Amino acid sequence: MDELLLIETVERYLKGDMTAQEKTFFEEIRKKNPDIDQLVVEHTFLFNELDNQANVKAFKHSLYEVENKLTEEGLIAKKQLTGKGKVVFLWKRYKRSIAVAASIAGLVSIVTTASISNYKNKEDKGAITDLMLKIDKTAKKVDDLDKRTLVTNTVTQKNPNPDFRATGFLIDGKGFIVTNAHVVNRMKTIYVENNKGEYFIAQTIFADKHTDLAILKINDTAFKQVYNLPYSINKSNSNLGEQIFTMGYPRNEIVYGEGYVSAKSGNDGDSTSYQVSVSVNPGNSGGPVLNKRGEIIGVITSKNSTADGVVFAAKSKNIYKLLDALKENGDTLKIKLPNNTGLKGLDREQQVRKMEDFVFMVVGN
């Protein structure tokens, strides 16, 4: 059989263009002649390949069209210029060696970073200082002069002559105060003093070293229960850049300071605290950090003494956790946290005036 005729026949056979009679006849021939059968197989393959060629090309065409459309829409990033400019050309040419060099450089920089951060970590541990004030007794004498007049006016006449001073604030008008764990851990006897100069004896009921928070209870008959604390305690996280203010006793008198939330985690990525930027000094430990709505968002704990304006504050939601932990320990104190802020919308002076009655100096020796 002539090859051309044969090819034509095979093609008609494969396409199904043959009549039934023709087809049977052709299949007869195919069975008898292995050569022809082989040819059919080869042609089938060839036609399939041609078909596939046609389909894939058509499909690629669709892909290009869709790509162009979506590139114009911006869904697909635009093609970069290639080989036109010299710089691009050189870049292409040296891409690999640059990549190798870059990865070496990367390694070096990682190594340096690691050693710096190692160093920094060591450094940091020494540099984080608690903000509790060790009271210098000689300086205290100066303070005592005006203190005496105050004390005589108050109901409680205990002057503990304290060694340490820090800050705390009421979380329940029955006399529960939050301060720092590092504060109470160093004190054998604890007194709290309000802004009127009244001293009350207090007792630690819970201290958590991990979050550096502690709860004190005023155990003094002179203390009168307070109703309606003006601030609430925030359960959620604060936003970066949120304006904040704090009040505390770095001096023998309440001091106001303001700033902002500068990081969502504390020292060394500690997620239980924030980094805030506010001016604080020893004595501010345990002071409340409030946002502009009058919600307590944190409690001042420590600062980095080598870096400027790096202050850490335990997140307020830890207070809730503390109470949960207390309950698990079978506590029956029924501490009820304030949940309404009466400071919202007030200007700062009024907020501070309403607040100051509930921020206490925590002193002891």
Place this chain on the structure above:
Amino acid sequence: MSNFEQEKQLLEGLALNDREVVETIYRDNYPVIQSFILNNNGDSDEARDIFQEAMIVIYEKAVSGNFELNCQLKTYLYSVCRRLWLKRLHQLQRYGSLVENIEETVAVEEDLELHEKHNTDFILMETAMNKIGEPCKSLLDAYYLQKKNMQEIAADFGYTNADNAKTQKYKCLVRLKKLFFAQYKNGN
């Protein structure tokens, strides 16, 4: 319509080279693949190439008719692109650990091997077509790839009648066959 049925329809449309289906798949999947490649030492051109190749992989599967997708199309595409990109990185000797979101992946090695084979055949056919020279190339292209009928072709190519064109076409086919199988046997 359930997700499964929707994807089944997409694959059916893909097998028919439906442009809208192609566009839908691009819209739904391209951004993820692009950012994966950009995050892993690639540029936007490479992202396009990889995605195109992955599309051809699923197209071939869809055409073969026995494409049973036992995972989401999205997962399948991601797995294919990921594998293709790893291979490309290896070829380019750009080593480094893969940066990726934790996306579910499925095993696609077998499919890719098959695709690789298809691709080789595709290239062999393309080379053979390029080698046979004119007018054979245009003639075969018109008939087999563009699916024109013999009358049209006779007119376009200036043959006196369709039968002449047909004879010429078969001559060309014989040549193509020889070229193709010569390479095919060499290559395998």
